[in-house]
Amino acid sequence: MQAISTAICSFGMSGRVFHAPFISLHPGFQLHSVWERSKKEAAQFYPRVKSADTLEDLLADDAVELVIVNTPNYTHFEYAKKALEAGKHVVVEKPFTTTTAEADELNALAKEKGLVLAVYHNRRWDSDLLTVKQVLQQGLLGEVVEASISFDRFKEELSPKVHKEQPHPGTGVLYDLGSHLIDSALLLFGMPEKVFADIRIVRPISQVDDYYEVLLYYPNNLRVRxxxxxxxxEAGAGFILHGAKGSFLKSRADIQEADLLAGKKPEGAGWGREPEGAQALLHTEKDGMVIREEIPILQGNYMGFFDGLQAAIRNGAPAPVPGTEAARVIRIIEAAHQSSREGRVVAL
Structure with missing residues (x-):
C-alpha cells in the first residue's frame, strides 16, 4: 500500500517532537515536506524532506496528500480551511479551533469534499487514560458518581513561545491543557448537560488564564471536575474516580512526552511503558470481597493515532479523533468561559 505523503506546517516543538518522529517511523506515511518560514532545520533530522517557504507552496505540491496543521491556535481554522480547499486530508493540533462556528465550518467542508479531518488529541493514547478507560469498561467501580481529572504544572516563568502568552483567541491554559482534559471526560463519560467554571490568572506576570476549575454536570447525578x-x-493524582462499589486513583505518569523531548524514538517493546512505582490504586468490592490493590498499567503509544489515521485515509475507517468529536471540546470551552464571566451554570 502506498505511503501517505505528508506535510507539516511547522517544525517547532510540536512538529519536531509530536509529529515528525511518528510520521517518519510509520510504514504507512512518508514525511514529504515542512513549511519553514525562516530557519531551515528539518533537513538536519530528515535529509530527504522538502522545505516550503510558504503555505501556498506547500499546498500547491500535488504529491502532498495529508497536511498537519500544528501552528499557533488562532491560525488553525485559516490554515486547515486552505488545506481542505486544496484537496488535502488534514490533521489539526489541539485545540481544534478557537470557536465552535469555525469547527463546524471545517467539518462541513471536509464532508463536502470527502476528505479526512482529524484532530490530534494524542493523550487518548496515554497510559493513564487507557488504564482508567479499562477500569470503567470492566465495571470495577459500579456506577460512577464523581470523577476528578487534573493536569497541573509548576511554571513561574512564561513560555518562550510568545504566541502562547499573548491574549490572542485560543490562548490560555483551558485551551491548552484543558483541551486534553475535556476530551478525556468526553471519551470516558460522553457529553455533559451543563457546565460551571472558574477561570483566572494566578501568576502576576501572566496575560492569559493559567488556572481553571471546570465542573461538568451529567445525568444520573454524575459530576466530573x-x-x-x-x-x-506537588501534583496529586491525575485521575480520581468514585463509584457505588469503590474508588480508583491514578497518578499522571505517562512518559511519552518526556521521552520524545529527550530525543528518543517512539519504537521498541518498551515504548510508552510507565516506570516502576507509578501508582494505580483500586479500592473496591469484587466477588463479594473488598479489595485494595495496585493494578497493572496499560502501555501508552501515540502511534495508535497514526494507525487510525492511515486506516481512515486508505480504507475509509472512521478518523481516530474526528473533527465532529473535537468540536464538542471547543463547545465546552466556550461554555466554560461564559460561565466564568457570568458566574453561573451554563446549559449545553
Missing part, C-alpha cells in the same frame, strides 16, 4: 494550574509544585 477538571482542573489545571501552573502553580502546583
Amino acid at each position: 477538571l482542573h489545571s494550574s501552573y502553580l502546583v509544585r
